[in-house]
Amino acid sequence: xxxxxAVSGYRSLRDFVLPLDRITVVTGANGSGKSSLYxxxxxxxxxxxxxxxxxxxxxxGLESTLWAGPERFSRAMKHGELPVQxxxxxxxxxxxxxxxxxxxxxxxxxxxxxxSRSVFYLxxxxxxxxLWIGEKLSRRNExxxxxxxLACVMNxxxxxxxxxxxxxxxxxxxxxxxxPKEALELLVMRERMRSWRFYDHLRTDMEAPARQPxxxxxxxxxxxxxxxxxxxxxxxREIGDAGLFEDxxxxxxxxxxxxxxxxxxLFEILMEQRGLLRPLRAAELSDGTLRYLLLAAALLTPRxxxxxxxxxxxxxxxxxxxxxxxxxxxxxAENTQVVVVSHAKPLVEALAGxxxxxxxxxxxxxxETIVDDxxxxxxxxxxx
Ligand SMILES: Nc1ncnc2c1ncn2[C@@H]1O[C@H](COP(=O)(O)OP(=O)(O)O)[C@@H](O)[C@H]1O
Ligand SMILES: [Mg+2]
Numbered sequence: 564x565x566x567x568x569a570v571s572g573y574r575s576l577r578d579f580v581l582p583l584d585r586i587t588v589v590t591g592a593n594g595s596g597k598s599s600l601y602x603x604x605x606x607x608x609x610x611x612x613x614x615x616x617x618x619x620x621x622x623x624g625l626e627s628t629l630w631a632g633p634e635r636f637s638r639a640m641k642h643g644e645l646p647v648q649x650x651x652x653x654x655x656x657x658x659x660x661x662x663x664x665x666x667x668x669x670x671x672x673x674x675x676x677x678x679s680r681s682v683f684y685l686x687x688x689x690x691x692x693x694l695w696i697g698e699k700l701s702r703r704n705e706x707x708x709x710x711x712x713l714a715c716v717m718n719x720x721x722x723x724x725x726x727x728x729x730x731x732x733x734x735x736x737x738x739x740x741x742x743p744k745e746a747l748e749l750l751v752m753r754e755r756m757r758s759w760r761f762y763d764h765l766r767t768d769m770e771a772p773a774r775q776p777x778x779x780x781x782x783x784x785x786x787x788x789x790x791x792x793x794x795x796x797x798x799x800r801e802i803g804d805a806g807l808f809e810d811x812x813x814x815x816x817x818x819x820x821x822x823x824x825x826x827x828x829l830f831e832i833l834m835e836q837r838g839l840l841r842p843l844r845a846a847e848l849s850d851g852t853l854r855y856l857l858l859a860a861a862l863l864t865p866r867x868x869x870x871x872x873x874x875x876x877x878x879x880x881x882x883x884x885x886x887x888x889x890x891x892x893x894x895x896a897e898n899t900q901v902v903v904v905s906h907a908k909p910l911v912e913a914l915a916g917x918x919x920x921x922x923x924x925x926x927x928x929x930x931e932t933i934v935d936d937x938x939x940x941x942x943x944x945x946x947x
Contacts, residue, residue: 564665564900565870566698567940571659573606574599575932577630580939585919586893587902590911595925596932597904601763601874604902607660610671611756613738616686619658625675625687629658632930640929647929657690659944663698664869667752670700670945671735688732693945694749700943706748708945709736716746755869763874765789765857767850773857774846779823779830783866785857792845793823793830795860803865807894811859815887821856832856850879858888862895870900877907889913893920 565583570576575596581587589597602622609615622628632647634654639645661670672691676684692709693700707716707726714727714736727740737756741749765788766773772790779794783802799808800823812821818837823830833842834852845853858876873892877885889910892901896919905911915922923934 565662566665567663567668567942568600568604568607569659569661569670569942569944570600570603571657571944572630573603573658573660574628574630575927575930576600576603577632577931579932579934580942581923581934582921582937582940583900583902584921585900586896586914586917586921587900588911588914588920588922589902589904589925590906590922591925592927593906595927597906597925598874599932600925601761601872601902601904603660604662604759604872605761607662607671608756608759608761610660610735611737611753613735615671615673615735616689616733619673619687620685624685625656625658625673629656630931636929655947657947658687661942661944663940664755666696667706667748668695668698668700669693669737669752669756672945672947674947676732686733689735691945691947692736694736694752696748699941700945707736707740707746709740710947714740716740716749758868759870759872760784760861760864760868761787761872761874762858762861762876763787765854765861767853767857767879771853773853774848776826776829776831778828779825784864784868785861789857789861792857792860793832795864796821796832796856797823797830799860799863799865803863808859808863811863811887811891811894812856814890815855815859815884816852851881851884854879855884855888859891862891864899867895867898870902871895872902872904874904875906876903877905877910880907882909885909886913889917893917896920 568581570579576599591597609618640647656675658673670693673687674690676686676688694707695704696706697704712730714730715723715725718724726745737753740746741753743750773792777790782791782794782798785795820835822833824833832845835842885907914920925932925934
């Protein structure tokens with residue numbers, strides 16, 4: 564289980580440390596920074612996929628994702644006696660992301676590129692990384708680190724042993740120094756991060772791929788756009804908890820059943836509902852009904868990942884589905900840690916009462932995301 568997520572310098576998350584629980588519900592007003600937190604965690608997963616620099620570039624590069632406020636707020640600025648203004652930069656520009664689970668912690672520090680004649684002169688660079696044992700990084704518990712092009716691991720005698728001297732500024736030690744002999748922990752942690760699942764925009768529009776028949780193969784994890792819904796449901800039926808899936812559908816749509824029709828290898832869902840003479844095809848389902856099926860297929864995966872993160876799953880759901888959704892998420896959380904970003908009050912309240920659930924309310928203060936009433940876990944960033 565992940566105990567802590569830390570973000571610094573990413574959008575409105577200037578200096579943000581959040582404890583996670585089995586179910587973590589993140590809520591708050593529009594613009595309070597919920598989606599930024601979701602994206603920050605996804606960016607961490609991208610590091611393990613080797614895509615962090617590209618993802619950042621697609622988001623507009625460091626220039627746009629970096630915290631846009633001043634490095635510090637003076638007292639007069641905080642009390643509104645002085646307008647908020649930039650101070651002369653004394654600290655290096657940096658975007659930092661990290662997390663700690665019950666075994667290890669990992670953090671990465673990205674910064675501005677060195678001036679160069681490369682056509683990629685806008686790419687952010689990975690300046691430092693660290694992997695440690697336990698919750699908070701210190702000199703004594705570090706297992707591996709990276710400073711610029713140099714990646715080192717600690718040997719049994721506690722000495723720093725270089726494993727790579729020419730790591731490119733756009734490559735992470737997680738993808739390029741994770742040697743099973745020399746740095747097994749890097750490999751273990753990378754695989755954990757790679758298996759995190761994110762569901763943000765499960766498409767339900769008229770052209771959504773989930774509405775069309777699709778070639779089906781065994782699908783233990785629903786794709787992030789939901790295109791393989793029918794195959795994922797069939798997979799739950801064959802190797803997952805088929806009875807639970809039926810119960811979940813019945814809980815949300817009393818009397819309804821979901822079937823899968825296969826023609827020439829193309830899988831398509833059919834939903835029988837009370838009062839209808841024939842089942843409805845995916846193309847005919849309402850947005851909300853289809854989204855609920857997508858969420859059920861994602862959450863009841865027969866291969867639960869260590870972490871699942873949902874951004875505003877309530878979108879386009881009828882209010883009467885929010886409590887069943889809360890029960891569905893709680894059921895999934897028996898096998899996987901879940902982070903739910905939501906501003907649907909009934910969902911937040913349904914989840915907050917579950918065992919192992921914690922609720923964090925975000926708010927903005929002088930442009931910065933703040934979370935009240937938390938004992939922020941101890942946290943330290945790697946040094947450049
Ligand atoms: N580079 C930045 N620096 C500081 N704040 C930013 C930056 N980019 C976006 N923001 C602000 O961050 C806030 C967070 O937005 P978002 O996470 O989408 O909120 P939510 O999902 O809670 O509605 C927005 O109010 C936006 O103005
Ligand atoms: Mg949002």
